[in-house]
Amino acid sequence: MQNKHILIVDDHSLFRTGLKMILMQIGKARGISEANSIKEALDFSESGVDVILLDIQMPGINGIDGIKPVRDRFKTSPIIILSASNDPNAMAEAKKLGASGYLNKAASADEMVASINRVLRGGTCFSSDVDKANPQHNANSLSNNLTPRQLEVLMYLCEGKPNKLIARELEMSENTVRVHVSAILSALGASNRSEAMLIAQREGITV
Structure with a gap:
């Protein structure tokens, strides 16, 4: 994560502040940018975003529905979904739509940094719970x-x-x-x- 630029998209400013501290102090990120909605992220003017952390639950367009437009806007930047739960079906949907990972907000600082680094190296960070998703789930x-x-x-x-x-x-x-x-x-x-x-x-x- 060192020398990387990260965009956090989350409507809770307190969570963004805490996550920013983790990424700067432990992950040694070069820069952190913030957006409080999908719309604000799509209007983001800076270039060179290396990874996007996208909250699953936001007013307006939610994180899952926001994956496609955010991918279209930041074509080379991997997306990691942030969520308060480990819903395997939400994980599977995020993966299907092109997200590179799904992180629980309750994860430790070290786990978050390690997962983001894995995605930055071209890998993915999905919990094993994603395999529990039932394709026939209705x-x-x-x-x-x-x-x-x-x-x-x-x-x-x-x-x-x-x-x-x-x-x-x-x-x-x-x-x-x-x-x-x-x-x-x-x-x-x-x-x-x-x-x-x-x-x-x-x-x-x-x-």
């Missing part, structure tokens, strides 16, 4: 893990409704809604509500 396989009530809650989640409003719509307590939301996140392998919405939409459970 909406039925995921929705079967949810109860009918949880599917109802998920539909409201995907409409962006808060727990209080969901509770009112389904005539249940907010605490019961929270329990259902927790079960939904677990069943979908999501770390938060936004990621659950993304997975549900991507897998055709909701539209």
Whole structure:
């Protein structure tokens, strides 16, 4: 990574700051540039980006959908997806779309630096979990893990409704809604509500 220029695309400034410190202090990167969205990355004017670290979950265009336009914009720069979870299907999709790696945000500093260096040398950095992705994975396989009530809650989640409003719509307590939301996140392998919405939409459970 030494003497390399890295572009971090992530909407959380605190995470960008921490990652930048790791890459500069441990990785000895030559320069770090930042963007808080896919759009800002596509408008990036500097040349000579050696690798792009792309957050999977951002407002507007998410990281998975952003792989193609970012690849078109930075034709020779490998892309590594950053995520808070190790969803094998998201990994497989990222790999299919041309990403060179998939890093968990909870990885240690040394692991991150080693993985990025591997990509810079022409390799890849995908967890072995990517091999667990099921090519026949579809909406039925995921929705079967949810109860009918949880599917109802998920539909409201995907409409962006808060727990209080969901509770009112389904005539249940907010605490019961929270329990259902927790079960939904677990069943979908999501770390938060936004990621659950993304997975549900991507897998055709909701539209």
